[in-house]
Amino acid sequence: MKIVRGKIKELAIGFGLIFLLGVMGTSANAENTIRIGLLGPMKYMPGKHVLYGANLAIEEINEAGGIMIKGKKYKIAVTTADTNEILSLPDAVSAMERLITVDKVDFLVGAYNSEPVLAMQEVMADYKKIYICPGSSHVRQCERIAKNYNRYKYFFRCGPPNTVFMGQQLSHELMMVIEKVREELDVKKPRVALLCEKGLWAEENMKNGIAGVPKDEFEIVGHWSVSRTASDVTAEMSAIKAAKPHIILDVISGPVGIPIARNWGELKIPAVLVGADIPGVTLAHWQATNGMCNYEIVQTSIGRVEITEKTIPFYDKIVAKTKELPAYIAADSYDAIYILKDALERAGTTETEPVLVALEKTDFNGVTGRIKFFPKDHKWPHDLMWGPGKVTWVDAQWRDGELVTVWPDGKARLGEKGFEGLKYKGTKELELPPWMLKYWKAQK
8 A cells, every 4th residue: 555655656746747847848938939829811812811921931930940039049839810800890809809818929910901900909909919910901000000109009011001002003003004095995085984892991992093093094984882792793794894994993802803803704894904803813813713804903912023032932932832822911921920020139029119119110121022111200100111112012914824913014104203114023014805905996
């Protein structure tokens, strides 16, 4: 009996030591770990691409030894949360709160839809957590930092450009197509149909986009609105075809982008489909539309062109790992992780306030361009700077299963002299759809 008790005592001591060592090891590992929470609608393209871009950056950083802070290496640990933000604002808020309170993350990266991001900013502010957003663009998110810096200062937008800048890009995109229609069809004032999903960012971008082009350059033939989750837009696309536009300018972020492009191709509407179609930048879009998106022009953060020396290597890695083209939010999420690493190393600590100050001083050469944030005394504090020499984004066109970059094309338009000569290596000239050319030439 004494022998048994002695063995039990030895085992208890042994297990106690193992437990203690395990706790000490976990504590040590925790001390050497920076926890990042990744947010997004994981059942949809934007959420998947947040993971594509962020996880690639994290993998590269960890394989290279991690983040160096005052001579000590930190590895990055990841926790993901499905915001379900396309369908539910409360789900998005709950996802962020859970990452902070349950998963105990140190920093937050992700999300893409403007209304939920505005709500998630409140959670961020309540818990004083640095939040880098790679997906949402409404200008209001940074305007509120200017109004109440101490509460909202933890928010940084590393992409996309805000709705004012995206509207300006949409203006350049529209003007480029107007010039092409005028050149090839000899139409002095092309007819334009406006197609917009219902939502803050889309409506703001459309408003800014058409306001940026002089009214005597084009004629609006109608304005159509659709739900971002609509699966059938046959009625709207048929009505647009009947209006006989030369150009369809769309602003779309949700899955409705697929039936729009598919109907456009199936109906052979003799008009250029151009604008911001977020689902339209992936290979899945080509497949889901059965190639009917051929010649569609879309906005995105990068193409397979030399924006910086990092752009094409990143692009090719994403394609190799995922068999998918990187959507804008993949590139922005990748840059977000490296921006955070850069700020942490410059701050020399993981403490929130010093890291925040370091982020404000960001001047980083990423895959999307030179990334800098507006200072805290600007009307848009912590917002991404846009334009030549910074982040410009690109316009790309589908050509037989390949997405090719067509803008910036080296031409200055709408008073933006900085775009003169700006043309990334690998950029091609846009083409009007062949069926469109055939139809309008036959009308003469």
